[in-house]
Amino acid sequence: MSLVTLTVLVAFFHISVGSDTPCLNHGGTCQDDSTSCSGNYVSNLCSGSASRRCCESSSDPCAAIGGICKDDHLYCAGSYVTGKCSGGTTNRCCTSHNNGGSDQSICDNIQVISRDAWGARGPTHVTTLNHRVHLFFIHHTDGHTCHSETECAGVLKGVQNYHMNSRGYNDIGYSFLIGQDGRVYEGRGWGVVGAHTLHYNSLAYAVSFMGNFMDTLPSPNSLNAAKALVQCGVNKGYIEANYSLFGHRDVGNTDCPGDTLYAEIRTWDRYNYTHSATIQ
Ligand SMILES: [Zn+2]
Incomplete structure (x- = not known):
C-alpha cells in the first residue's frame, strides 16, 4: 500500500467516523448514493458506509x-x-437555524438581537411550540427600562436571572423583549413555549416591553418594532394571519402591560378583547 493510498484511507476513515457536518457545510445532504440526487454525489463528506454520499444541491436552492x-x-x-x-x-x-433577520424578504423591518448577542444563559429545558398560534400577548417587565443595546443586555440578564433563579422558570419567560432603542431582543424565540401568560403559554407568543408603562408610553420606535415583530411571526408561519392581540391584563389579574401601554394597544388593528371572552 502506497503512502498516498494510506493517507487517503486515513483521511477517509477520519471523516467517515465523524458527522455529516462536512456535507451540510457543503450545502448538500447525506444519503445512500442509490437514491436519486438532483445534483451530484460527492464522496468522503458523510459518516457511515462508502455508499452514503453527499448529494450536492446546486439545483436545490x-x-x-x-x-x-x-x-x-x-x-x-x-x-x-x-x-x-x-x-x-x-x-x-x-x-434549521432561527436566523433572526437574514430572511430579509419577510422580516426586513425589524432588528432582532439574538440570545448569543445579548449574552443569554442557556435554558434548562425547552418545550417546542409546533403549531401556529392564534394569540399574541403584550407585556411590560415592570422593571428597568433601557435605551441602548449594551444597557438592554444588562436588563435582559437581570430579567432572565429573576425568572430562572427566583421564579424557577426554565429560561427567560417571554418570547421576545423590546427596548426603548427600538430593537427586538430574542427571549425564547419562535417555536418554543414560553412562561408569560398563565393558561395561554402553549397558545400564544408574547413580547414584553422592558420598563414600566403605567404612566408613560413606550417610544414610537419600540411600538413599531412590536407591530413589525408580530407581522414577522405571521410571515414566518408562527402566527395565524387572523390572530388576536391582547394585553396580559385581559386574561390575568395584573396591571400588565401598564395603563398607558394598554390604552395604546387597544387601538391596534388586531386587538380583540371580545374574542378573548370566547377562548377562556
Ligand atoms: Zn405581563
Whole structure:
C-alpha cells in the first residue's frame, strides 16, 4: 500500500467516523448514493458506509442553505424562507437555524438581537411550540427600562436571572423583549413555549416591553418594532394571519402591560378583547 493510498484511507476513515457536518457545510445532504440526487454525489463528506454520499444541491436552492422544502403550516424548528422551493407559495424552505433577520424578504423591518448577542444563559429545558398560534400577548417587565443595546443586555440578564433563579422558570419567560432603542431582543424565540401568560403559554407568543408603562408610553420606535415583530411571526408561519392581540391584563389579574401601554394597544388593528371572552 502506497503512502498516498494510506493517507487517503486515513483521511477517509477520519471523516467517515465523524458527522455529516462536512456535507451540510457543503450545502448538500447525506444519503445512500442509490437514491436519486438532483445534483451530484460527492464522496468522503458523510459518516457511515462508502455508499452514503453527499448529494450536492446546486439545483436545490433550499438545500443549499441547509433547509428542507415543506408546507409552511408544518412546524419548522428554524425559520421559513421564501423563494427557495418550487410548487405553491406555501411550500417553503424550512431551515434549521432561527436566523433572526437574514430572511430579509419577510422580516426586513425589524432588528432582532439574538440570545448569543445579548449574552443569554442557556435554558434548562425547552418545550417546542409546533403549531401556529392564534394569540399574541403584550407585556411590560415592570422593571428597568433601557435605551441602548449594551444597557438592554444588562436588563435582559437581570430579567432572565429573576425568572430562572427566583421564579424557577426554565429560561427567560417571554418570547421576545423590546427596548426603548427600538430593537427586538430574542427571549425564547419562535417555536418554543414560553412562561408569560398563565393558561395561554402553549397558545400564544408574547413580547414584553422592558420598563414600566403605567404612566408613560413606550417610544414610537419600540411600538413599531412590536407591530413589525408580530407581522414577522405571521410571515414566518408562527402566527395565524387572523390572530388576536391582547394585553396580559385581559386574561390575568395584573396591571400588565401598564395603563398607558394598554390604552395604546387597544387601538391596534388586531386587538380583540371580545374574542378573548370566547377562548377562556
Ligand atoms: Zn405581563
